[in-house]
Amino acid sequence: MDRRKFLKGSALLTGLFTLNPADLLANGLKEVSNPKKKAKNIIFMISDGMSSGTLAMANLYSQNILSKNGNWMNLYHENKVSRALMDTASASSVVTDSAAASSSFGGGFRVKNGVLNIGANGEKYVPIWQKFKKAGKKAGCVTTVTITHATPAGFCVNSDSRNAENEIAEMYAEIGFDVMMGGGDEFFNPSKREDKKDVYGLYRQKGYQIFTNKGDLKKAEKGKKILGVFNSGALPYSIDRTHIPELQNTPSLAEMAQTAIDQMKDHPEGFVLQVEGGKVDWAAHANDIAALIHDQLAFDEAVKTVMDFAEKDQNTLVIITTDHGNANPGTIYGPDATKNFNSISNYKYTNEYILNAIHPDFNLQKMKDWIYETSKISLADEEAKYLLSFYSGLEKQEAGLYNYKKLPFKAYSEIQKKHNSVGWISMDHSGDYVETAVYGPGKELLPAFIKNTDLHYLMLKAAHI
Structure with a gap:
């Protein structure tokens, strides 16, 4: 990539975009020639707060209890992906929060914890989904937490505070993202907002379909944008949805991902989609092993949904990773370790x-x-x-x-x-290096060790933007 041309193009998108050379293309990605095949579509998958122990335990549970290997692990076994370790630090700490982590992917620069694509001197780094929208692609996010939460927001908007979810809900409508699904009714519903603003009404005025339950996914009209808000706060944990009938009207991450793909896949210029297993992070914060494993397995089902499409399509770059570790859970040595671990299959509900x-x-x-x-x-x-x-x-x-x-x-x-x-080592984020897997056009751009910001430029380069 010609760095001067890249920066000139970025400057057209925002008058406040500035260069931080130390953070740009840390592994020399700019020196790598464009991939022979352009990625028409990009799907970026984030299991939020997934330490390596979480991935290992979910796969162990899948093998021991479900008698099958996990979908993510199968990509390694079948040598279908490029694989790297990733440094997840933010500009303010070796341990990042989700806002700074998503901003690294989304804006291409490391920022302080708590902010979304805002530099230390007020610079506004253009979020990558806005770049792809400007290039003519459709863009969306699906998540198991609030759709206005830090991880989807980091790909989409600039904000001085990740907690400004009321404002972020309105920003999405103004920018015009094509598919946005998750929780967070309190940020859209006039009866729950302090300012009584009807943000759902704003979306309807802009032609959005408003989905509120799992059944609505089957009613999606092609060509119309989608706002799906299926709960106040985050969506239920997967294991609770399985065993509590009144929660079963909310969709799974895989179901939301499938709907988003179906809605955007026929667009001539392609699409970009973020898929976040957000409650993996929440489960780690709670040291809740049943919640953690089953939401990681739900994320793994979304991996299958995405890969089924990408392998058939052959024009889609898929990135599968996490934004940071959390609580570093793991199995402990002992004579009954296997038996004890397998007893988790008896857990019917989350600790919550x-x-x-x-x-x-x-x-x-x-x-x-x-x-x-x-x-x-x-x-x-x-x-x-x-x-x-x-x-x-x-x-x-x-x-x-x-x-x-x-x-x-x-x-x-x-x-x-x-x-x-x-x-568990704690109830909070950790600064460990994390897994990254890349499939499809552009996977050859992935070095063995990267900084989180590198994935921003890898996506642009893979799409020839």
């Missing part, structure tokens, strides 16, 4: 659901019965008393990201560890 159902009026036996009913774990009396103490105020309530109800996630995961041989 289990712990949220406990009340201060539970007695010791009721607590023990409830834990056995939901996970086949036989609590000792002392363990049951310890858990109950969090509900009677004897133990200090736990804090933590996405733990709005102060549930004792850490306490319960420590009890589970004795039974399932899974440990």
